[in-house]
Amino acid sequence: MSLIRKINTFGTSMKKTHFKNNTGSGLEFELKITNDLRALAAAESFSHEVLRHNALSTVARHGLQNLVMAAVKDATTHAYPAGESGSILIATLQDDHQLTFTIRDYGLPQDVQKLEVALHQVTPTLRPQVLGLDFVHLADEVHWINYGPDGKALKIIKWLHETPITEHEQRGDLHPFTEAPPLAPEQDYQIRRMLADEAVQVSQLIYKAYGSSYFNRDVYYPERVARLNENGQVISFVAADASGNLVGHYALEKNQTGPVIEGGQAVVDPAHRGRKLLERMKEAAIQTAKQLNLMGMYGDAVTVHTFTQKSNIEHGAKLACANLGISPKSENFHGIEQSVQTQRVTCLLYFLWLQTPIVRTVYAPSRHKEAIARLYENLNCPVTFGESQTPQGHGELRTRLDAAAQTAFLRTEVIGADSIAAIRHAKRELVEKSHAEAVFAELPLIDPGTPAVAAALEKEGFFFCGITPHFSAGGDLLRFVYLSDELASSAIHIQEEIARWLVDYCLADRLRVMAAQE
Numbered sequence: 001m002s003l004i005r006k007i008n009t010f011g012t013s014m015k016k017t018h019f020k021n022n023t024g025s026g027l028e029f030e031l032k033i034t035n036d037l038r039a040l041a042a043a044e045s046f047s048h049e050v051l052r053h054n055a056l057s058t059v060a061r062h063g064l065q066n067l068v069m070a071a072v073k074d075a076t077t078h079a080y081p082a083g084e085s086g087s088i089l090i091a092t093l094q095d096d097h098q099l100t101f102t103i104r105d106y107g108l109p110q111d112v113q114k115l116e117v118a119l120h121q122v123t124p125t126l127r128p129q130v131l132g133l134d135f136v137h138l139a140d141e142v143h144w145i146n147y148g149p150d151g152k153a154l155k156i157i158k159w160l161h162e163t164p165i166t167e168h169e170q171r172g173d174l175h176p177f178t179e180a181p182p183l184a185p186e187q188d189y190q191i192r193r194m195l196a197d198e199a200v201q202v203s204q205l206i207y208k209a210y211g212s213s214y215f216n217r218d219v220y221y222p223e224r225v226a227r228l229n230e231n232g233q234v235i236s237f238v239a240a241d242a243s244g245n246l247v248g249h250y251a252l253e254k255n256q257t258g259p260v261i262e263g264g265q266a267v268v269d270p271a272h273r274g275r276k277l278l279e280r281m282k283e284a285a286i287q288t289a290k291q292l293n294l295m296g297m298y299g300d301a302v303t304v305h306t307f308t309q310k311s312n313i314e315h316g317a318k319l320a321c322a323n324l325g326i327s328p329k330s331e332n333f334h335g336i337e338q339s340v341q342t343q344r345v346t347c348l349l350y351f352l353w354l355q356t357p358i359v360r361t362v363y364a365p366s367r368h369k370e371a372i373a374r375l376y377e378n379l380n381c382p383v384t385f386g387e388s389q390t391p392q393g394h395g396e397l398r399t400r401l402d403a404a405a406q407t408a409f410l411r412t413e414v415i416g417a418d419s420i421a422a423i424r425h426a427k428r429e430l431v432e433k434s435h436a437e438a439v440f441a442e443l444p445l446i447d448p449g450t451p452a453v454a455a456a457l458e459k460e461g462f463f464f465c466g467i468t469p470h471f472s473a474g475g476d477l478l479r480f481v482y483l484s485d486e487l488a489s490s491a492i493h494i495q496e497e498i499a500r501w502l503v504d505y506c507l508a509d510r511l512r513v514m515a516a517q518e
Helices: 037-052 058-078 112-119 196-210 222-230 277-289 307-314 366-378 419-432 450-458 497-517
Strands: 012-021 024-034 087-094 098-105 141-146 152-159 190-193 234-240 246-253 260-268 296-302 318-327 345-353 360-362 383-385 396-402 407-414 438-444 463-472 475-483
Touching (some): 024 037, 037 058, 058 087, 058 152, 112 396, 112 419, 190 277, 196 234, 196 246, 234 260, 234 277, 246 277, 260 277, 260 463, 277 296, 277 307, 296 318, 307 345, 318 438, 318 475, 318 497, 345 463, 345 497, 360 475, 366 383, 366 497, 407 419, 419 438, 419 450, 438 463, 450 475, 463 497
Parallel strands (some): 360 383, 407 438
Antiparallel strands (some): 087 098, 141 152, 234 246, 296 345, 318 345, 318 463, 438 475, 463 475
16 A cells, blocks of 8 residues: 555545655645544554655564554544544654654543553553553653543654664764863864764763763754754754864753743863863853843753852853752762762752843732742842632643653643642652652743642642743743652752752741641
8 A cells, every 4th residue: 555545444534745844844644534443454554654664673663553553542442432433533744853643533531641641650561551552662752632622632753763872883982071081282162053963972972971861862862963953942052172073062952832941961071171161152052042032041050069050140040940859869960979869859940031021910829929029039020919819710731751750740831720630630640650759830820820729739748949930831830849758958059048048948848838738
């Protein structure tokens, strides 16, 4: 069967589309089938034909098709009530770098948050309970999408680049950096944007500095690094020595729904340290970020040491949030005497305005209004406080789980009467079944219902940790966190007084919340 011919199988229709964007051309295919089991043969032929036309290995194609068909069979069997006829759409989007399958039904409303949590279980034996097989080695991303009364969809994303730097034909020397090597001769360095053919060097730098422990797995795949820079999701800046070799890297990454960008992926070859290379790359990144029509740039500064805190402060960034316990204690830090931590790692979120902030009205819990006012004052952002209201209607909740870090985020874009129950339910699923050790709850400060939801969250063990300006398309978010482990203030190293105040405030609020639960 060829995709250029119509599939003449029971209950199907198909559409083919060419698309073109700023990174090249690609193809879109759609196959719509009924939920009649006889239509599964068409779905299998369709997925097989789509997968036949790419560079994936035979094993990868076979595994991905199994995952797609598991999702199609699940929708065919469970999306509609017994005896009711319905449609299932299988859509594919493919370019030179990535292949996406979306399996969409229009059937019964489902607890999509529960499905998402179950899909990303930490324990491999539990993940297959959703679709009958473990997706981890079959696809790069798998997420449920909730359409409420209009059904749901499962999105499956597979990078077509499968070769990490450790297996790359140009991998070169990947021995870890030594922390005190002989310094390279004094020389001139060029700070500039990364070139596409330098992605291998970037992956080498990351691997030498972090080993295999860096949380963003894309940095280990040179073709992905190049692709993400090509489509603008990542903007890499490099420091090149006099010979043209890369000795430093810093990147901007667009990973929030609001008009902000994150700075990170920082690394400098120890033989070239002490020459302000990180500062120069970061300054170049800031100047570029100012041209992107964004409100701000932010960075998570670790508290295992104060180096990154100092860098943020020196560039004019202001403290906005204390992300207590956001990273696992297994995270390694080169050059730190105690490389393995005794507790989960806390990061301080620093925010740099790229445009002049305008006055905004926020709806804050009365208990934390003074602390929130102090944070906005520190951010040089004018603010007024509105009167809270009882939540009405239906809310919207998004769940994101980093199973490796055992960290989850529950973002409520719209507050509703059902928001409290939804967050409570999702938190329990994440903690009890996915073993998340840190669960962050984010509430929209522009919503008058936020104070009521925040008060209810405290009964679930959530406590205050700060604000995140413009992290949502709707504006600023209030961030709370639930932690299953203890945190000692003595292990949190602080550079400035306001950061010490915020960390102490958050830890005291945790003690208050815990005492109220006893």
